[in-house]
Amino acid sequence: MKQETYVAGCRATGKLHVGNYLGLVKDLVKTQEIENIERFYFIADQHAITTPFVPKELSDNAMSLTATYIALGIDPSKTVFFLQNQVLEHSWLAWVFNCITPLAELERMTQYKEKSSEHKENINAGLLTYPTLMAADILLYKPSKIPIGEDQIQHVELSRIVARKFNNKFGKTFPEPRPYALKPLRIMSLKHPEKKMSKTGDEPLYLDDEPKAIHEKIKKAVTATDGSGQSTGAENLLYLLSQFGTSEHVAQFATAKKDKSIKYSELKTILAEDISNYFAEFREKKKELLAHPETLAQILGDGAQKARKVASETLSEVKEKIGLL
């Protein structure tokens, strides 16, 4: 008998970078080792259409992300893994939530403020109501915990508010899920270490990058002067080494930092090599998966079917409670 349910989604925009990996995906893969947990992890392709998009890129990207997650270790036999748009109950429940969520709660969301100032030419209603779809994504599966990065905590809080409002109005239906504490982590941009590495930022280090691109990007990283370890850029590279480096290299640079003999050009070459090696198997596996799109489609189809089983039960309960025949 499963004791807990985890739900997590990742927006289907852009390619994943090392920040996404260390701040989210690595932990999602690790949750698969915990027993007695039912996991629903999905690619949020409907969320991806709130900002400007090209249809062909949207579908290619969903396939690429599916291959990425599986190549990184999401195992469809342990995790119900699916595309949000293939489980219609998500948008259905979102409509119900739209009708009980005060506008003011949506207008105060940081992501809405950021995205609407970033896309001034396209401030659509979807950008504003994104969190009610997200609340539906989450609450359909009545989860206990939501594994997320710190930037998404406000969205889980909104889901708790929506769950409480629904329960108060129509009777206890949804749990109030808690964020699953992922360690607060900010991988910084290589070229602008004062900013977070992001999909839209300057040259993120993508998981798909081939060794040549990894070397070129890391070579251009901003650090401190040799001998000193004190700069955000340098700390960022040392942190990446601690995650992707061999234990020998980690020890070597910890000593060099301590006795102030650190050479950043050497750190960059070694770090680039270690990151290239760390993701070598992933790159091969992903290419193999993408060569068989029909297998990926089958995995997504099976995942959606399993998700729908649970989602449709919740939706029937909701319809009954709110009096829809």
Ligand code: AMP
């Ligand atoms: P995004 O698709 O860019 O919204 O990111 C998805 C998730 O990846 C976020 O919710 C974070 O958990 C994680 N993430 C993204 N960028 C970083 C970063 N620079 N450092 C750490 N975690 C990150």
